[in-house]
Amino acid sequence: MRDHAADLALLRGDCENCFGLCCVALPFAASADFARDKPAGTPCPELGADHRCGIHARLRQRGFTGCTVYDCFGAGQKVSQGTFGGADWRGGPGDRAARMFAVFPVVRHLHELLRYLTEALTLPAARAIHPDLRDALHRTEALTHGTPEELTTLDLPAHRQEVNALLLRTSELARAGRPGPDHRGADLVGARLKGADLRRANLRGACLIAADLTGADLRGADLIGADLRDADLTDADLTGAFFLTQPQVNAARGSGGTRLPGSVTRPPHWTAGR
Known part of the structure; x- marks a missing residue:
């Protein structure tokens, strides 16, 4: 196998x-x-x-x-x-x-x-x-x-x-069963999404440049092609999020409290905590 x-x-x-x-x-x-x-x-x-x-x-x-x-x-x-x-x-x-x-x-x-x-x-x-x-x-x-x-x-x-x-x-x-919000291809530049419930959300191709995702719940979200440049993922939970690549994570900001899926690693330039 x-x-x-x-x-x-x-x-x-x-x-x-x-x-x-x-x-x-x-x-x-x-x-x-x-x-x-x-x-x-x-x-x-x-x-x-x-x-x-x-x-x-x-x-x-x-x-x-x-x-x-x-x-x-x-x-x-x-x-x-x-x-x-x-x-x-x-x-x-x-x-x-x-x-x-x-x-x-x-x-x-x-x-x-x-x-x-x-x-x-x-x-x-x-x-x-x-x-x-x-x-x-x-x-x-x-x-x-x-x-x-x-x-x-x-x-x-x-x-x-x-x-x-x-x-x-x-x-x-x-994402079946209880699919989250559909933001496929959405323009969310600078969006204020602090603490947002984005569980099982469809964020395929969404533009999240400089979005505030502090403490957001992104568990089980589809993040394929999402633009996370300078997005703030401090203390956000991305456990089980899929199609998230290392370049996307590297382009975002995060902290020691950011929870990531096992398919990516915490970038060295992220702060240890805030």
């Missing part, structure tokens, strides 16, 4: 086995999250010859908060060591770098889907559709092992739509 809980831990970036792809392939614009502009395909000036960030321990202080809340879900090491067999983007055939940079975001999207499908298979309430979830997981996993040509020509939107239908059904089953 496959240990899906253990699989979740593997779907995280492993910088030791990656050629710094997120620091090269992806663009970023000067903003509150990034101290400077950087076009796609251009190495970040802070990236060293060893593919390590020269200011990793000081990213927040240097204005690169966006880097601290990013996770490739393991796509970086897959592309570096799997798709390209350990070949660096530096040197080699002239088109190797361009091919790697084109493949990386595709595999990152696929790995994000693997992350959600793997978690869905840990939810007892979704047992009725576990066979369909396993099939989608295996097919998605197989796609990540494709050649660069297969990956760059993949109809990713169609595959995402197919998987999303299963994830929606998973959410319905997990």
Whole structure:
């Protein structure tokens, strides 16, 4: 029997086995999250010859908060060591770098889907559709092992739509019985939700930037795609919340009293308590 809980831990970036792809392939614009502009395909000036960030321990202080809340879900090491067999983007055939940079975001999207499908298979309430979830997981996993040509020509939107239908059904089953409020895709920027009862709420794609969720009850809520940047989760209870990823948690604020599901860890920059 496959240990899906253990699989979740593997779907995280492993910088030791990656050629710094997120620091090269992806663009970023000067903003509150990034101290400077950087076009796609251009190495970040802070990236060293060893593919390590020269200011990793000081990213927040240097204005690169966006880097601290990013996770490739393991796509970086897959592309570096799997798709390209350990070949660096530096040197080699002239088109190797361009091919790697084109493949990386595709595999990152696929790995994000693997992350959600793997978690869905840990939810007892979704047992009725576990066979369909396993099939989608295996097919998605197989796609990540494709050649660069297969990956760059993949109809990713169609595959995402197919998987999303299963994830929606998973959410319905997990929140059945006494489903909470439906805030799917809601604009809740800066919302005052201190102490709110959001048990089993549908918060898929909700924009909760800078929302006050202090002491809120989010047990069993669906948080897939919710934007939690600068949301205050101090003393909030997210026990049993699902489809919550580490980047979302890293982007929020919290405390020692914040209760999190086992699928994520408490960020080191959170305060010990308030």
